[in-house]
Amino acid sequence: xxxxxxxxxxxxxxxxxxxxxxxxxxxxxxxxxxxxxxxxxxxxxxxxxxxxxxxxxxxxxxxxxxxxxxxxxxxxxxxxxxxxxxxxxxxxxxxxxxxxxxxxxxxxxxxxxxxxxxxxxxxxxxxxxxxxxxxxxxxxxxxxxxxxxxxxxxxxxxxxxxxxxxxxxxxxxxxxxxxxxxxxxxxxxxxxxxxxxxxxxxxxxxxxxxxxxxxxxxxxxxxxxxxxxxxxxxxxxxxxxxxxxxxxxxxxxxxxxxxxxxxxxxxxxxxxxxxxxxxxxxxxxxxxxxxxxxxxxxxxxxxxxxxxxxxxxxxxxxxxxxxxxxxxxxxxxxxxxxxxxxxxxxxxx
Numbered sequence: 001x002x003x004x005x006x007x008x009x010x011x012x013x014x015x016x017x018x019x020x021x022x023x024x025x026x027x028x029x030x031x032x033x034x035x036x037x038x039x040x041x042x043x044x045x046x047x048x049x050x051x052x053x054x055x056x057x058x059x060x061x062x063x064x065x066x067x068x069x070x071x072x073x074x075x076x077x078x079x080x081x082x083x084x085x086x087x088x089x090x091x092x093x094x095x096x097x098x099x100x101x102x103x104x105x106x107x108x109x110x111x112x113x114x115x116x117x118x119x120x121x122x123x124x125x126x127x128x129x130x131x132x133x134x135x136x137x138x139x140x141x142x143x144x145x146x147x148x149x150x151x152x153x154x155x156x157x158x159x160x161x162x163x164x165x166x167x168x169x170x171x172x173x174x175x176x177x178x179x180x181x182x183x184x185x186x187x188x189x190x191x192x193x194x195x196x197x198x199x200x201x202x203x204x205x206x207x208x209x210x211x212x213x214x215x216x217x218x219x220x221x222x223x224x225x226x227x228x229x230x231x232x233x234x235x236x237x238x239x240x241x242x243x244x245x246x247x248x249x250x251x252x253x254x255x256x257x258x259x260x261x262x263x264x265x266x267x268x269x270x271x272x273x274x275x276x277x278x279x280x281x282x283x284x285x286x287x288x289x290x291x292x293x294x295x296x297x298x299x300x301x302x303x304x305x306x307x308x309x310x311x312x313x314x315x316x317x318x319x320x321x322x323x324x325x326x327x328x329x330x331x332x333x334x335x336x337x338x339x340x341x342x343x344x345x346x347x348x349x
Contacts, residue, residue: 081275094329104131112290134269176340265324
């Protein structure tokens with residue numbers, strides 16, 4: 001299970017409701033005022049879709065996506081003509097804007113942007129040539145998870161993954177982006193998304209050195225939880241906050257922490273397609289999604305952070321957004337994948 005599948009498992013099914021209208025009326029309305037939404041399961045619950053439809057005398061057609069690559073492929077296939085609004089995370093915006101698949105937002109049509117918390121009011125990775133292309137909606141992190149029966153206090157540094165005291169008792173993700181960026185943070189590299197040749201060499205050497213301490217790499221929410229729950233694992237590079245609750249349900253006294261070097265953060269944002277048919281209606285959806293009631297609901301139902309109701313984040317312990325390094329498009333993703341494959345293929349020292 002990945003974090004997208006976790007959202008699905010919460011049971012927040014997305015629907016495109018017509019509010020009991022007759023078929024003829026529904027068809028007539030859809031032809032004149034229909035909003036086409038491409039999003040992740042869990043980000044547009046039925047009650048909010050219905051409220052939006054009623055308030056704007058429109059119908060909403062929801063399409064689900066399973067990956068960032070799928071979103072890009074769907075937009076590229078028709079120059080964005082098939083969708084009006086899309087939800088996608090920050091590291092994708094550079095290539096989407098470069099391919100002219102998105103349009104800049106008219107911020108005067110988004111009064112609810114005033115609800116954004118300070119950390120989310122000025123996210124640089126969604127601004128190009130002075131124009132804002134998206135608004136932050138939901139967020140989470142790649143934190144460090146530890147067993148409180150082993151640690152009387154939370155580990156303070158990612159260096160615990162290179163600590164002989166826990167050799168063979170740590171697990172890490174099989175993920176190029178998370179492994180490289182987290183290691184870059186530990187090494188104090190200034191910009192972990194735009195690294196020099198020397199930076200790449202330092203990260204590679206550090207990750208190869210880590211292999212003598214790591215029990216195994218894992219892939220997927222369930223995989224990591226299963227391995228740690230079997231015992232013999234003290235600390236894990238996590239895929240996200242929900243793994244804590246999953247471990248606790250299996251009897252592990254798990255907790256998470258954001259080390260002093262910081263941790264990776266992700267932000268999913270709403271944006272408008274270059275091919276949007278009804279741009280004013282698309283802006284109304286984006287603005288509606290910034291309603292604090294929806295922010296509160298998202299956090300309560302998914303366990304992820306929202307960008308508008310900070311009290312709801314505090315309630316579930318997500319008070320560390322300002323300590324995260326949010327994902328951006330890297331200088332060369334292919335090079336990063338090659339580096340990670342080389343690390344995995346190299347025998348432990």
